Structure formats: structure tokens, C-alpha cells
Amino acid sequence: MTTTIPQQPTPASAGPKQALLEASGVIMRFGGLTAVRDVSLTVNGGEIVGLIGPNGAGKTTFFNCLTGLYVPTEGTVSYRGTVLPPKPHLVTQAGIARTFQNIRLFANMTVLENVLVGRHTRTREGLFSAIVRGPGFHRAERASRERAMELLEFTGLAAKADHLARNLPYGEQRKLEIARALASEPGLLLLDEPTAGMNPQETRATEELVFAIRDQGIAVLVIEHDMRFIFNLCDRVAVLVQGEKLVEGSSEVVQNDERVIAAYLGEPFEGTPQSAPEAAPADAPESAPAGAPDDDEAPENDEQQENDK
Numbered sequence: 001m002t003t004t005i006p007q008q009p010t011p012a013s014a015g016p017k018q019a020l021l022e023a024s025g026v027i028m029r030f031g032g033l034t035a036v037r038d039v040s041l042t043v044n045g046g047e048i049v050g051l052i053g054p055n056g057a058g059k060t061t062f063f064n065c066l067t068g069l070y071v072p073t074e075g076t077v078s079y080r081g082t083v084l085p086p087k088p089h090l091v092t093q094a095g096i097a098r099t100f101q102n103i104r105l106f107a108n109m110t111v112l113e114n115v116l117v118g119r120h121t122r123t124r125e126g127l128f129s130a131i132v133r134g135p136g137f138h139r140a141e142r143a144s145r146e147r148a149m150e151l152l153e154f155t156g157l158a159a160k161a162d163h164l165a166r167n168l169p170y171g172e173q174r175k176l177e178i179a180r181a182l183a184s185e186p187g188l189l190l191l192d193e194p195t196a197g198m199n200p201q202e203t204r205a206t207e208e209l210v211f212a213i214r215d216q217g218i219a220v221l222v223i224e225h226d227m228r229f230i231f232n233l234c235d236r237v238a239v240l241v242q243g244e245k246l247v248e249g250s251s252e253v254v255q256n257d258e259r260v261i262a263a264y265l266g267e268p269f270e271g272t273p274q275s276a277p278e279a280a281p282a283d284a285p286e287s288a289p290a291g292a293p294d295d296d297e298a299p300e301n302d303e304q305q306e307n308d309k
């Protein structure tokens with residue numbers, strides 16, 4: 001894995017401490033169920049922020065509100081001071097990219113093609129140009145392929161550029177999701193359980209990858225049940241319990257907070273566990289999320305999954 005993403009003319013970089021994402025008073029109700037209760041959260045440029053909490057706490061629902069998949073019942077989400085429309089493609093265009101808890105790759109496309117799909121919000125060539133296939137189209141296509149290959153180098157997948165996504169081991173499928181998200185040149189990357197189903201070595205490599213992403217000026221907001229990963233990585237951690245933000249602070253503050261220990265950690269964090277079950281309560285997920293493929297198991301379809309996880 002290389003440690004730099006070559007510079008791009010992108011809306012990405014934001015100065016440290018400059019607010020990038022500001023979610024204010026977000027409430028999400030599904031009928032009688034309030035999944036997210038008045039949650040506010042800011043992510044500044046240069047930060048890695050963690051979002052943790054027990055199963056069903058509302059973490060993914062909150063992500064879905066941030067990325068336009070759900071229209072919050074109340075509250076606003078702003079990026080760089082502008083309120084975001086609740087439309088996923090406009091959110092991506094604004095500079096926020098995400099990965100999903102359940103991997104959503106195009107299984108029968110190659111690794112490179114999957115990343116190229118992620119570039120579509122940053123290419124200007126329209127339908128007419130694609131049909132005519134003039135010089136502008138070919139130039140743009142070449143630039144996109146070069147950029148996609150850079151991102152595959154960065155994530156350590158370049159040697160597998162021509163492999164079908166379905167044939168990658170599970171840990172590499174997760175990396176490919178990250179490469180594809182980076183292809184939209186985000187200023188903020190949202191990762192939903194990026195290490196679910198990974199072994200300790202893969203988890204460690206993902207940790208390094210997230211640091212490298214941050215070092216390129218891309219802020220990161222990450223949901224994860226692996227507490228060692230979260231507490232090593234994050235500048236700040238917010239804890240959701242039953243849809244409400246219980247505590248927010250540095251890793252040290254959060255891991256020593258009695259309320260967090262009682263509601264989520266179960267016991268004081270020792271810094272040694274490898275994965276969630278040792279640090280999280282009994283209702284934390286198995287190492288792989290429901291519906292996630294095993295190592296080497298391919299996604300079933302070429303279509304992306306329709307659920308919102």
C-alpha cells in the first residue's frame with residue numbers, strides 16, 4: 001500500500017478545525033419508533049471521529065440521514081456551511097462519500113471498473129459525449145482510469161485491478177468499497193463498520209489505511225464495534241444509545257465514562273481486545289454482519305443491495 005494519494009483538484013481539503021459536517025438536531029422516526037433522537041454532531045477538517053453504540057442504537061440510521069438516503073423527520077445536515085439536500089447523489093457531489101455495512105460492490109465487474117463507477121460524480125463528460133466518443137470523452141476516460149489505478153495502489157489492490165470483485169476475499173472487498181468511495185474525491189468519508197468480518201491483521205491494515213486517508217486531508221466519520229480500532233484511531237468519539245447521544249469526547253474520556261461502560265462497553269476498556277465481542281455487550285454483532293459474505297464468498301448479484309445498511 002502506498003501512503004499518498006496524488007493531489008487532485010478537488011473540493012476535498014479543509015483546514016484543520018474548520019467544520020466540515022454539521023448535523024443539527026437530527027430526529028428520525030419510523031412510524032412510532034424514534035431511531036435517532038435529536039442528535040447533533042460536528043466533524044472538522046483533519047479529524048477522525050468515531051460513532052459507537054449497541055446494536056439498534058441508531059448509528060446506521062444517522063449515517064443514512066447524513067447521506068440523503070433518509071430524509072430526517074427533523075433537523076438539518078450541513079456540509080461546509082451549506083444545508084445538504086436529502087439526495088444521495090447530491091450529497092456525494094457536495095463531497096461526502098460512504099461505505100456500507102453490507103458490502104455493495106458490482107460483483108461481476110472488475111475491481112478497476114468498480115472504482116471507475118465511483119468516479120462518475122467527478123467526470124464532466126455527458127451522455128452526448130459518451131455516445132459520440134470524441135477526444136474529450138477519451139481524455140476524460142484516460143484520466144479516470146489513471147486516477148482509479150492510483151486509488152487501487154493506495155488501497156493495495158492494484159495487482160487485482162482486472163479481477164472480478166466477486167473473487168476478492170472479504171477483507172479486500174471492504175478495501176475496494178473504500179477505494180470506490182475515494183474515487184468521488186470526498187472531503188469527508190463515512191465508514192460503516194469497515195472492519196466487520198476482518199481478521200486482526202486486516203483490521204490493523206484498515207487502521208493504517210484510515211490514518212493515511214486522513215493524512216491526505218480527508219476527514220473520516222466511522223461506525224465500528226471494534227473498540228480497540230475506535231480508541232486507537234479516533235480524535236473524538238460519540239456514543240449513541242437508544243437513538244440519543246449519550247457522551248462525546250476523546251477516546252480516553254469515552255472509555256472511562258461510567259455511563260458508556262454501563263450502556264455499551266460492559267466493563268472498563270483494557271486496550272487489549274481484538275474485536276467487538278470482548279469489548280461490547282452481548283448484543284454486539286458477530287465478527288461479520290448478517291448478510292455479509294464469508295472470505296472468498298462472492299456477492300450474489302451484479303446489482304447493489306437494496307437495503308439501507
Ligand SMILES: Nc1ncnc2c1ncn2[C@@H]1O[C@H](COP(=O)(O)OP(=O)(O)OP(=O)(O)O)[C@@H](O)[C@H]1O
Pocket residue numbers: 030033035053054055056057058059060061062101285308
Ligand atoms: N427503514 C427502517 N424502518 C423501520 N425501522 C428501522 C429502519 N431502519 C432502522 N430501523 C430501526 O431503527 C433502529 C436503529 O437501527 P440502526 O440500524 O440504525 O442501528 P445501529 O446502531 O446501526 O445498529 P447495528 O450496530 O446493529 O448496525 C432499530 O430499532 C431498527 O430496527
